[in-house]
Amino acid sequence: MNGRFAAGRFGAGRCGAGRFGLGLVVAALALTACSQAAALAPVGGSREALVRFAGNDVLVSSGVAIRTAPVCITGADGVVCTGAAVGGDPIRMTGTPTDPLVLVVTVGGRTLHDGPAQDVVDSAARPS
Amino acid sequence: MPGLSRRAFLATVGGLAAALQLDPMLVGAALAQAPVPSDAPTTLQRTILQGPVVQGRYRSLTAGPGEPHLPRIDVLGREPGPDRATARRSLFYLGHLSDMHVIDAQSPGRIEPMIVQDHSAWASAFHPQDPLTVHVAGAMAAAVSAARTSAVTGAPLDATVVTGDSADMHSGLELRWYIDVLDGVPVTANSGSPTVYEGLQAWPEVTWAYRPGDPGGGEFGDYGFPRLPDLLAAAIGSPVASPGLPTPWYAVYGNHDTLLLGTFDVSSQFRSMAVGDRKATTWETVAGKALTGYAATGSPVQRFVDAVDTAFGTAPGFRTVTADARRRTFEQRDFMTAHFETTPLPGPVGHGFTRANLDSGQTWWSADPAPHVRMFGLDTCNQVAGPDGAVPDDQFRWLRGELERAGAEQKLCIVASHHNSLTLENRAVRPGGDTQALHGAEEFVDLLLDHPQVVVWLNGHTHLNQILAHTRGTTGFWEVTTASCIDFPQQQQVVELVDNRDGTLSVFTTVLDHAAPVAGGGSSWLDLAATSRELAANDWIENPVFRRGSPLDRNTELLLPAPFDLSTITDAQLEAQRGTATARMLANDARSPR
Numbered sequence: 001m002n003g004r005f006a007a008g009r010f011g012a013g014r015c016g017a018g019r020f021g022l023g024l025v026v027a028a029l030a031l032t033a034c035s036q037a038a039a040l041a042p043v044g045g046s047r048e049a050l051v052r053f054a055g056n057d058v059l060v061s062s063g064v065a066i067r068t069a070p071v072c073i074t075g076a077d078g079v080v081c082t083g084a085a086v087g088g089d090p091i092r093m094t095g096t097p098t099d100p101l102v103l104v105v106t107v108g109g110r111t112l113h114d115g116p117a118q119d120v121v122d123s124a125a126r127p128s
Numbered sequence: 129m130p131g132l133s134r135r136a137f138l139a140t141v142g143g144l145a146a147a148l149q150l151d152p153m154l155v156g157a158a159l160a161q162a163p164v165p166s167d168a169p170t171t172l173q174r175t176i177l178q179g180p181v182v183q184g185r186y187r188s189l190t191a192g193p194g195e196p197h198l199p200r201i202d203v204l205g206r207e208p209g210p211d212r213a214t215a216r217r218s219l220f221y222l223g224h225l226s227d228m229h230v231i232d233a234q235s236p237g238r239i240e241p242m243i244v245q246d247h248s249a250w251a252s253a254f255h256p257q258d259p260l261t262v263h264v265a266g267a268m269a270a271a272v273s274a275a276r277t278s279a280v281t282g283a284p285l286d287a288t289v290v291t292g293d294s295a296d297m298h299s300g301l302e303l304r305w306y307i308d309v310l311d312g313v314p315v316t317a318n319s320g321s322p323t324v325y326e327g328l329q330a331w332p333e334v335t336w337a338y339r340p341g342d343p344g345g346g347e348f349g350d351y352g353f354p355r356l357p358d359l360l361a362a363a364i365g366s367p368v369a370s371p372g373l374p375t376p377w378y379a380v381y382g383n384h385d386t387l388l389l390g391t392f393d394v395s396s397q398f399r400s401m402a403v404g405d406r407k408a409t410t411w412e413t414v415a416g417k418a419l420t421g422y423a424a425t426g427s428p429v430q431r432f433v434d435a436v437d438t439a440f441g442t443a444p445g446f447r448t449v450t451a452d453a454r455r456r457t458f459e460q461r462d463f464m465t466a467h468f469e470t471t472p473l474p475g476p477v478g479h480g481f482t483r484a485n486l487d488s489g490q491t492w493w494s495a496d497p498a499p500h501v502r503m504f505g506l507d508t509c510n511q512v513a514g515p516d517g518a519v520p521d522d523q524f525r526w527l528r529g530e531l532e533r534a535g536a537e538q539k540l541c542i543v544a545s546h547h548n549s550l551t552l553e554n555r556a557v558r559p560g561g562d563t564q565a566l567h568g569a570e571e572f573v574d575l576l577l578d579h580p581q582v583v584v585w586l587n588g589h590t591h592l593n594q595i596l597a598h599t600r601g602t603t604g605f606w607e608v609t610t611a612s613c614i615d616f617p618q619q620q621q622v623v624e625l626v627d628n629r630d631g632t633l634s635v636f637t638t639v640l641d642h643a644a645p646v647a648g649g650g651s652s653w654l655d656l657a658a659t660s661r662e663l664a665a666n667d668w669i670e671n672p673v674f675r676r677g678s679p680l681d682r683n684t685e686l687l688l689p690a691p692f693d694l695s696t697i698t699d700a701q702l703e704a705q706r707g708t709a710t711a712r713m714l715a716n717d718a719r720s721p722r
Binding site: 046048052054055056057060066068069086118122124125126127 | 177178179190192198200201202205207550590592594597671673674676677678679680681
């Protein structure tokens, strides 16, 4: 298993940017339905990474011994990550496609977190 | 396995002293010391966290507790041996830098006003800390230098690799600054006027930018960004005295080293503007006149009128600045050439690129930074458009052949590229241009999995700490993505390959904060780097705290099965390798000030 097929793809040609210059890109983006952030932001945030990081924060702070760190896939219903704890309990992390992104983390059916993902990373980045 | 015999030790000392023109007594004393794990400052001892709100929503930074190495067994698939910590020996110790984004903030060859069009979409066009990137790069070199001895094994640092996006806006001056900083050459982060800061952040009408002299009137002021009236003058006022890297360093291309803003063609119009004396202050000017789109959309008459306006300084949306020819945009091959204009130490001249690269135009390389380690420096950048990348077929086939050869030679393999496995799907091609296949993440990861001697893939691009496991059956490798020097947390890494002498290998990753103090406020170059970090931590549009990654992405011990019988690498060979690395650092430290 690995995380390589997850979303977060910012394929450059798909929005018609192609070889055009910046001015045309701006105009094209205004006229098409593609996401500006997806087309232009080379290093923008990713909802999938947010779910992965926040979920892993929850697992580590809860003392879960991880056998396989959750691998994430993004679909129409949001982000779903699956992994396994040492001992075999399945780990499942989900992130809604809504704003704010709501993260649910379960291990072996036990819910460790159900709330905004951003709150988790904000809390982890500040003194406890 | 015994280490060097007395005779071999003396021969090693003599050889290194002669080759590096060092005092044999000095070399002998250094090599005679037993390796002791270092307690030099890293995030093992201390982290940097967001502190309390200072004003509005603006937060200071504060020191947090250190984070120990967290074992990860995704690839190994079983509990690691409990006694490995007492048995292990270092095989290779490497610095990993990425996404330094050195910026000439006063250059007309920038497109900062685009954030007004859409701040989120164009966030990388302007950061409040843009004038301080040279200071951060110097502070990061200082952090790597401080971590020159492993905190795990006491081994000396063997090499450093830089995985791209070193120059932000395709500027020859940015390219020069980045190389000089890593070489330990003092850099004054100024261009244009020698005495006056001529950039957007000094101009009162540019209310959309963070203007440290008077932050009010725009969204940065509303957020609570501080008033720092001396910041811009201090940024250009004195040189950044970077100590440079202590080891040989290697470099690969990033998308910012290939395309404008890492995304767009560099037009002839933009090239002219970069070395000219007009700097755009509005996004309409940038989008409509400064770049290729204008030439494609305006009528010939209108283009002529606008050209006259621009030439005589009457066009709206421009400010006159001091032109500087050093700001010329570089061509693709210039990136390699610049790496030959370097100091002999820490070297190597070319930094991975060789004369063969210059002759052929091939932008990827392989090198043996230690006798049993082979590193592959790839160019995954799309030459046409778009920030993300792919692996061209000629490079893909080259790598497959090289990996087969390295496997036969029992080399531990490290792959270094700019893009990571989540950003390797850009197959944009120029109509009528190169038609070779571009390989994406699935094929590339499969290629690496075909060769179990690949133990780690180092990359960057997404400005965050992230570690992914790639497995197939009972083998696999680790993918380590490091953060950047531009966005918070402004962190990089050191990576060490360790033989546990039980049939397993560990890859230790240790995150480095740069060497600036936690709190900003002073005016030394290190203090300015601290200010940069604090500004970056409040650049809300980048979601800065998220880029730290989780504990599984920072200080880790990444276990995997040994790809071959590691006892074939003798203790004597490793001792000789340590001696070489130690003596090289002594020579680097002893060189004359540059």
